[in-house]
Amino acid sequence: MFLKLTRLTWRNALRNKRRTMLTVSSAAISLFLLTTLAMVYRALGTPYQGADTTPRMMVRRLSGIVYSMPSSYCEQIKNVPGVAAVSRMNWFGGYWVDPQNQFANFAVDADTVFQVIGSASIPPDQLKAFQRERNAAVAGRRLIEKYHWKIGDRITLLGSPYPFRPELVLRGIYTGGPEDHFYFHFDYLNEAMGGHFDRVGLFWIRLEHPEQASSVSKAIDALFSNTDAETKTESENNFLLGFVSMLGNVRGMLLMIGSAVGFAILLIVANTMAMSIRERFSEAAVLRVLGFRRRHILGLFVGESLMLTLAGALVGVGGAKLLFDTLGLTKVAVFVWADLRVRPDTLVFCVGAALLIAVLASGWPAYRASRSNLSEALRFVG
């Protein structure tokens, strides 16, 4: 019975090919949009998922990231139990050649930065060259691909809030970890600023065990409470979320637009189903006369709606997943980085939404068709 109904549903859907095409295409485009919005919404809530970032934390000034901490904090943080590695990290904010070429460049402790990152790999000889030379720099694979740099290239960073222009030599390329970062020596920065530069923007730390995050952060902040420069230690994810929050109520906007899009899909499918069912009102009555039960009629129509919407979902949601997995974007706004790909839970949500829409769109007219007064329905002229 089920198979017969499925075949009937399929044939019904193909009766008016143009209408089916228009509905499926429109559902596909709208579901693509919905998936994209859901993806960004999710990414802004949890910028990076996974075991990669959980062992890392950021230490910044409590009063805001625009303030700095003394270098001496470094030793003290290193000695806190549970801290595996520490690196000073000053956002340099320069660009390369053109102001359009902005990327994340930092002055870090070359000896420890890769221990902190953990998941990045760099050829040992390149790492040694980086650590040895004062004006050396390393860049992540994504940056290399974007700017077509090679080992040995001279790279000068311009336009930084710091009043000097570092002239650096690229000595290493790393993969894994944050692949759009660029690191050079904190000591280089120190020298260029006169030799007694004591202002550290961030301390990037790696935990020995991610479970200790809460106790380690409390311990570090306790060390510096009641000083002139109180700290706040938070997970890398929360640190990134701070930037997201600076954007404003973006998630609220996304929610609003997403709801509008979802509702629009509902209306479009409902419109199609209402028209189809009205045209086939008397047909449904004939089927019931022939012996099909009410629930079969209901199933027929709701099934058709499901078929249309699922076809749209396949193209729309599937297309979005394919597109963003291929693009692998990470930049949402100037300072906001997140992993922009369609995550499994987003996928499930979108397909689920499509199914729900299909049922809601056809529910009422299908119900009416299945419960109609037979003799009146047979006489019905759509």
Added chain:
Amino acid sequence: MAVPLKYNWRNLIVRRTTTMLTAISITLTVAVFIVLMALANGLETSLTSTGHPLNMFIMREGSQAEGFSSVRRDELRVVKYLDGIATNDRGEPFVSAEAIVLTSLLRVGREQGSNVTIRGLGPKGMALRPEFKIEEGRMFRPGLREVLVSRRISKRFQGCRLGDQLKFGKGYWTVVGIFSAGTSAYNSEIWTDVVGLMEEFSRNDYTDVLVRVKSAEAAAQIRQLVTSDKRLHLKPVMEREYFESQMQTATPIRVFGSLIAVLMSIGATFAAMNTMYAAVARRSREMGTLRALGFSRRSILTSFVLESVLIAMLGGLLGCLLSLGINGVTTGTTNFASFSEMAFDFRVSPALLLTGMAFAVFMGLVGGFFPAWRVSRSSVVNALRSC
């Protein structure tokens, strides 16, 4: 002779359900479009309308924003007395040496802070900005840890109302007044006196200097003087240009908004097409009758397209009404050029509403054209024969 509009209107009323469903999907598209453009509008307005045409910032060369600039006292001494700078009636140069500090304040109802710009102004700082107006309270007195808060900041952030004690730097400051500055970017700032601010943050250098030049020619002259002087590492930029250049924040919103609107409109147009194809199929006998009565192919085509446009206009009107609710709502984002809060209002302008309606009409036109084309080409006899 044209098919009477009443015919179309009556048809829409009879087929209420499908008319409403189609119209509302257009409503949603138009509303989303208008809201997003209103966001971009508000952002751009607050940036383009900042600045007196003869005001000029003098900041460090190579600094991308005020906050990253610094001007030393000896440089200030040179700049202040440059030929071409306007003087007030007492012969004093119309100049304000200023300091900018960013502080993190908590937004109302949030746990995460945002950076807000605190600007320390020189004694002539207020006069240099003609849109400045104290709305409540009074002006701050120098050296007494008093601040003026802009109305927008006062609304959006905790602890910024008149009489509140605001914590930044080493301690508390009293909010003695609320000000507004037209629709300019200064509406997202907290103002106090420059000397007090610099002392609080142990600053020796000013951030930048705002000067009033005598004329456009004088501006060019000063530009020449400043850039060619080897003692100074400064660059002059007109106040208006400086804020306009930060408008790049608005562009991604416009692009994003347009993209979403286009995608949604395709969906809505397809819905309109579906509706009109169904209408055409259902009314083919009527169409045949109309042809037999003497109406031309053209007038039937027009009639159908008009019907589609009517539905779209209905939807568009609803969309415009819906989106009016957002007009004037204050929101904010971080201007990443200055790395601090920029509060602005959603702006639904009459031009934007018109654009929204035009957008709706366009969707109606496209949605109605192909079905109407089809019906106008069928033969009278076949049409009359169909059921």
